Amino acid sequence: MSYNTMENLLKPDFFNTSNDTIKTMMSTVISATLPKTTNTKLTKPVNFTLKHIREFDPNGSLSCVYWNISEWIVDGCSVLKTNSSYTVCSCVHLSTFALIMQTSRPSEVREHL
Numbered sequence: 001m002s003y004n005t006m007e008n009l010l011k012p013d014f015f016n017t018s019n020d021t022i023k024t025m026m027s028t029v030i031s032a033t034l035p036k037t038t039n040t041k042l043t044k045p046v047n048f049t050l051k052h053i054r055e056f057d058p059n060g061s062l063s064c065v066y067w068n069i070s071e072w073i074v075d076g077c078s079v080l081k082t083n084s085s086y087t088v089c090s091c092v093h094l095s096t097f098a099l100i101m102q103t104s105r106p107s108e109v110r111e112h113l
Contacts, residue, residue: 010029010067010072010096010098011025012024012025012072012098012100014070014071014072015063015065015071015072015073015100015102016071016072017102019102020105021061021102021103021104021105022102022103022104022105023101023102024054024060024100024101024102024103025053025054025098025099025100026050026052026054026056026087026099026100026101027050027051027052027053027087027098027099028051028053028098029067029096029097029098030048030096030097030098031095031096031097032048032094033094034094042092042093042094045091045092046090046091046092047080047088047089047090048088048089048091049086049087049089050064050086050088050097050098050099051085051086052084052085052086052087052099056082056084056085056101057101057103058084059103059104060101060102060103061101061102061103062079062082062087062099062100062101063077063079063099063100063101063102064077064078064079064087064089064090064099065077065097065100066091066093066095066096066097066098067095067096067098068095072098072100076091076092076093077089077090077091078090078091087099
């Protein structure tokens with residue numbers, strides 16, 4: 001299931017990383033579930049392809065993330081491959097997923113913080 005405009009609510013700022021970076025939502029928010037099961041651990045990872053919704057910065061760092069109550073986290077998810085238009089994520093569980101890119105702040109901005 002894909003959510004239109006959900007990325008405007010579950011903002012990339014909810015991705016708590018220690019480094020001082022600009023976080024950009026690079027995909028729509030999607031959810032993957034299995035009906036009639038409570039088991040969230042998978043026997044093998046699930047791979048899915050997310051289309052980039054804005055321009056890709058080759059200097060950026062991409063993270064496949066999932067929503068955990070109040071924040072985006074990466075536990076159990078990784079980037080398998082990427083190009084300028086799409087990224088393939090691999091995760092060991094089902095959840096609500098997105099793709100977040102981190103880019104460095106311009107140095108002149110950092111000096112004023």
